[in-house]
Amino acid sequence: MTPLLELRGIDKSFGPVKVLHDVGFSAYAGEVTALVGDNGAGKSTLVKCVGGIYPIDAGRLFFDGREVHVHSPRDAAELGIEIVYQDLALCDNLDIVQNMFLGRERKNGLLLDEDTMEELAERTLSGLSVRTVKSIRQQVSSLSGGQRQTVAIAKAVLWNSKVVILDEPTAALGVAQTAQVLELVRRLADTGLAVVLISHNMNDVFAVSDRIAALYLGRMAAQVRTADVTHAQVVELITSGRSGDLGLKNGVTP
Amino acid sequence: MSKVKELPGEAIVAATQAPSVRNTVVAYVQRVRGGDMGALPAVLGLVVLCAVFTTARPSFFTAINFANLFTQGAAVTLIAMGLVFVLLIGEIDLSAGFASGVCAAVLAVTLTSAGLPWYVCMLAAVLTGVVIGTVLGTLVAKVGIPSFVVTLAAFLAFQGLVLVLVDEGTNISIRDEMIVAIANRNLPPWLGWALYLVCVAIYAAVQLRRARSRTRRGLVADPPWLIGVRVGALALIAGLAVAALNLERSRNPNLVSLTGVPIVVPIILALLVLWTVVLRRTSFGRHLYAVGGNTEAARRAGIPVDRIKIMAFVICSSMAAIGGIVAASRASSVDPNTGGSSVLLYAVGAAVIGGTSLFGGKGRVLDAVMGGAVVAVIENGMGLMGYGASVKYLVTGSVLLLAAGVDALARKRASAAGLR
Structure with a gap:
């Protein structure tokens, strides 16, 4: 099976600080790939490189088997890569429909086509079986954390995206809301x-992911199937970069 | 292959809550109590002020004074309508008052010294506003100077510019019939009624069409009774206003007849409709709210934030230009004080009293009109009571502070109620 998104040999430095060394990463259609790692391991940097926010120093990016170049967030969006950032990119003073179509409004001549947008938003939300919002015309400010995260995710899938990257979607949520988002x-x-799925939380990772990719100090320690590893092994990969046969050999990717 | 269990009890759907009379009223009360009061303070303020002034000075409640209110408040209201755009994106324009003075001076100079026709002069004045707005907006958005500083600097500079334009303080009088007519002449009574009928009919048609189209698509639509109430309220209030303005208000009707809706009223109405449509029904308007609500989110959504900000300043200064034209028309002259003294504070006050937030992201053009009415009533009523400038300034300052306080408290309350 070819990965839908594949990175090979990604290097990225900020001045003298090398943040990513020779990172390889794959994500497959129909699967949840968890990207784990300690603070400062380079998870967010890697995502921003994919999203076109940071230019990469070296390495290649493949989308559906062919090499692509992503220079801006617009390039990423055109490929069908949507990123839901940690700090939610929603406007509190707008309602759910307005937020979902923000920057890509449907128009009827010069004027906005509110009814079509409302229908599409409704369809997307019910397609995701989201039933917890009272009305899709309520302001985002009145939503709970989980509902806001849901809207942010629904916004990402509205655009026929193929890859959705979620940066710690459950970090600020309570138990019930976390379950809802997962x-x-x-x-x-x-x-x-x-x-x-970028996450710190092992429970979340084991609850939903099919594969786990562990970053350790800017290097990809291991990419494994979730079913093949235990909780403890993943924690070891995160904290020391290796666990038994898995992980880095003498500090480099084998 | 779902690994996550379905969560029972999480599926709470109330998506299509029937919009009954009770639901609508309950929702409105909840909104107000949550701090989202809209124009309610302005409406209540208007009622209270009118009642007080009428009891204190019966001459307040006369046809001639009613017409005066419109022409007195027009310039400030127009400037406030423009300010709403700048306030929406969370910025401020302290130079709008003197920008209107500069544009009025351009009008006067092109009209008298250059002797150009009135429409060319008005165009020149509005274009001056566009240029001013572009410069201010670029300094704020591209260079990154806080709007407070940019417009404070412009506030000073424009005073100098007006002096230069009017030759160090001479008074240029305007005699052009068309320009003077804007704030000093009235529509014939029949035309007032015709406009009234057209406006009410269009409003009703737009409301009904939207409701019908939404019902056809299976979306939640406003129920007929609510549309009826809205259209009825508009028809009643506007009808009373037109009737009052069509009363004879000349002291000596045999000599000179003075009836009809002041010409400036349809001008304000047209701009109100135009800007409301722009804010509510175009993507530009949507983006203005987005920038005011969360600039970073707007940027990530691909909205050209800088361009939106510059456009807001351009609209603000252009509306200031129109306000300046009306002010020049009303005074039939332009001097270094046009657009000066309290004009700016009245305009900011009008926008804020009407319910536009100083924190950005919340406001309507209608707010500026409602607030402008409050400011006009205060100024007019205080004048009739015979108070001098000192009391007027004190009262207006207090009202502005009160409005800003209500805004800040409403915001606090809204965040507590989870509405913001």
Whole structure:
């Protein structure tokens, strides 16, 4: 199976600080790939390189088997890569429909086509089986953390995206809301999207992911199937970069 | 292959809550109590002020004074309508008052010294506003100077510019019939009624069409009774206003008849409709709200934030230009004080009293009109009571502070109620 998104040999430095060394990473359609690592391991940097926010110093990016170049967020969006950032990119003073179509409004001549947008938003949300919002015309400010995260994710899938990258979607959520968002993450993958889930939380990772990629100090320590590893092994990979046969050999990717 | 269990009890759907009378009223009360009061303070303020002034000075409640209110408040209202755009993106324009003075001076100079026709002069004045707005907006958005500083600097510089334009303080009088007519002449009564009928009919048609189209698509639509109430309220209030303005208000009707809707009223109405459509129904308007609500989110959504900000300043200064033209028309002259003294604070006050937030992201053009009415009533009523400038300034300053306080408290309350 070819990965939908594949990175090979990505290097990235900020001045003298080398943040990513020779990182390889793959994400497959229909699967949730968890990207784990300690603070400062380079998870967010890697995602921003994919999203076209940071230019990469070296390395190649493949999308559906062919090499692509991503220079701006617009390039990424055109390929079908959507990133849901940690700090939610929603406007509190707008309602759910307005937020979902922000920057890409449907128009009827000069004027906005509110009714079509409302229908499409409704369809997307019910396609994701989101039933917890009272009205899609309520302001985002009145939503709970989980509902806001849901809207942010729904916004990402509205655009026929193929890869959805979620940067710690459950970091600020309570127990019930976390379960709600994880359920949504799983459902995204089940509809055929390649989902990349960045998380610190081992429970979340083991609850929804099919594969785990562990970053250690800017290097890819290991990419494994979730079913093949234990909790403890993943924690070891995160904290020391190796666990038994898995992981880095003498500090470099084998 | 779902690994996550379905969560029972999470599926709470109330998506299509029937919009009954009770639901609508309850939702409105909840909104107000949550701090989202809209124009309610302005409406209440208007009622209270009118009641107080009428009891204190019966001459307040006369046809001639009612017409005066419109022409007195027009310039400030127009400037406030422009300010709403700048306030929406969370910025401020302290130079709008003197920008209107500069544009009025351009109008006067092109009209008298250059002797150009009135429409060319008005165009020149509005273009001056566009240029001013572009410069201010570029300094704020591209260079990154805080709007407070940019427009404070412009506030000083424009005073100098007006002096240069009017030759160090001479008073240029305007005699052009068309320009003077804007704030000093009235529509014939029949035309007032015709405009009234057209406006009410269009409003009703737009409301009904939207409701019908939404019902056809299976979306939640406003129920007929709500549309009826809205259209009825508009028809009643506007009808009373037109009727009052069509009363004879000349002291000596045999000599000179003075009736009809002041010409400036349809001008304000047209601009109100135009800007409301721009804000509510175009992607530009949507983006203005987005920039005011969360600039970073707007940027990530691909919205050209800088361009939106510059456009907001351009609209603000252009509306200031139109306000300046009206002010020049009303005074039939332009001097170094046009657009000066309290004009700016009245305009900011009008926008804020009407419910536009100083924190950005919340406001309507209608707010500026409602607030402008409050400011006009205060100024007019205080004048009738015979208070001098000192009391007027004190009262207006207090009202502005009160409005800003209500805004800040409403915001606090809204964040507590989870509405913001």
